Amino acid sequence: MAALTPSEHSALERLEERERSLRRGGTLVRENDPTGEMFVLCKGTMMTSVLLDNGSRQILRFLFPGDMLAVSSLVYRKAPETITALTDCVVCPFERSAMSKVLSDHPRIAALIMVYNQIERAALTDRLAALGRTPAKARVAAILMEMRNRLRMMDKAIGTSFVLGLTQEEIGDATGLTAVHVNRMLRQLEEEKLIAREGGRIAFTNEQALSRAANYVDRYANLDLGWLPESR
Amino acid sequence: MAALTPSEHSALERLEERERSLRRGGTLVRENDPTGEMFVLCKGTMMTSVLLDNGSRQILRFLFPGDMLAVSSLVYRKAPETITALTDCVVCPFERSAMSKVLSDHPRIAALIMVYNQIERAALTDRLAALGRTPAKARVAAILMEMRNRLRMMDKAIGTSFVLGLTQEEIGDATGLTAVHVNRMLRQLEEEKLIAREGGRIAFTNEQALSRAANYVDRYANLDLGWLPESR
DNA sequence: CGAGATTTTGAGAGCCTTCAAAGGCGGTGG
DNA sequence: CCACCGCCTTTGAAGGCTCTCAAAATCTCG
Secondary structure (H helix, E strand, O other): OOOOOHHHHHHHHHHOOOOEEEOOOOEEEOOOOEOOOEEEEEEOOEEEEEEOOOOOEEEEEEEOOOOEEOHHHHOEOEOOOEEEEOOOEEEEEEOHHHHHHHHHHOHHHHHHHHHHHHHHHHHHHHHHHHHHHOOHHHHHHHHHHHHHHHHHHHOOOOOOEEEOOOOHHHHHHHHOOOHHHHHHHHHHHHHOOOEEEEOOEEEEOOHHHHHHHHOOOOOOOOEOOOOOOOOO | OOOOOHHHHHHHHHOOOOOEEEOOOOEEEOOOOEOOOEEEEEEOOEEEEEEOOOOOEEEEEEEOOOOEEOHHHHOEOEOOOEEEEOOOEEEEEEOHHHHHHHHHHOHHHHHHHHHHHHHHHHHHHHHHHHHHHOOHHHHHHHHHHHHHHHHHHHOOOOOOEEEOOOOHHHHHHHHOOOHHHHHHHHHHHHHOOOEEEEOOEEEEOOHHHHHHHHOOOOOOOOEOOOOOOOOO
């Protein structure tokens, strides 16, 4: 993203001194728990979700290595979201005071965190527009593209084929659909030759058409970071 | 929110040196325009929205005095959202470099901006969950509660009755519904004695029931700001 | 190999949309 | 001051997208 100075590097590394592992399916933070630490995700993929009182679940975001978790601990006394491991994971917990110190000592890191916030915000608003104004097929296609692109950021070997790592129920909870309907949409995408499936593996057989069907924008691309403050 | 030192105050005031007025309905930023300045909203209410290529619009957020606008200019070369005035407005434009300077000189303001980001993020995820997993009536009720609460933050005189300032079409674009269905939901809320309407004015006649119907959480309440860095 | 989770498929129902048109309201010009 | 016009609200009817319910098929893992 942007080159860090040695002192910035070591400041970030101090956030990652301790480690904690989670099994697939394990819960790191439960909704409404009193907030405590924040985390950096070091290995694996996770998700955040909320439970509504009609019993349904909405998945808010998928998390990948390098993402900061539970940042809302900065602000709220009770966790607004549940954070769950989709695969075996390693996270590094740190205290709010550590965040506070980093902001004071390293304004450029503060700026980078704001950049990160804005990217996340853009991704959230894309999902919002998708849920509000696009049909089921587009929403499912968008999730597939998002997952592939984020997975590819950590593993350059990934091309048009990848292991999704989500159940159809989870895709449904992320897109506001039922698992049954997700299944039908996947089948339709397959019949239209936009994707191919075998096991948990998805292949994009017509990425351009899929991207169009999904209305997809990669929010990690086309950044403009020229404004960042000088490093200290 | 948190007391500011005189030097912090003057730093923020420097962001508000210039002023620009907008008429009701006017556009401050258009989606895909090259990004330039950022703004502080000083007076009036605004909204951000995106247009999808099926022609429909999704309203992402409503903006009130004190909110920062076009923060995505920090990150993207093209504006991801349109920003429009719902009422006559006054905004104060400032440059990205000014933001950069504030972050460097005033870590506590940097921290407060992050707090603000987190609140906005929580509000967005609430909307996401509403669009994905709640029926139309709840979504409309939630918008009503959100607007009343935000309006009340700037005008303590507002109680259970207020002027909404949105057309039913706009409510629809915010909730992912059609104007026609919004109309029916409003009528239903009225028939159930949760609200009363006359002209553009809404009155909450059973706020508790409305809040329950809406699944509403006030994200500006119950903040915990004890961790903020020392002021300089 | 068996149990539970996940995927797949079918049929019917319901929520919300689309299409259409009438009624209100405020503003503008004569 | 009134008529007219555009925008917004309201209402009805029909249709479609997605859900619910149900059950069979397949997969995963102990």
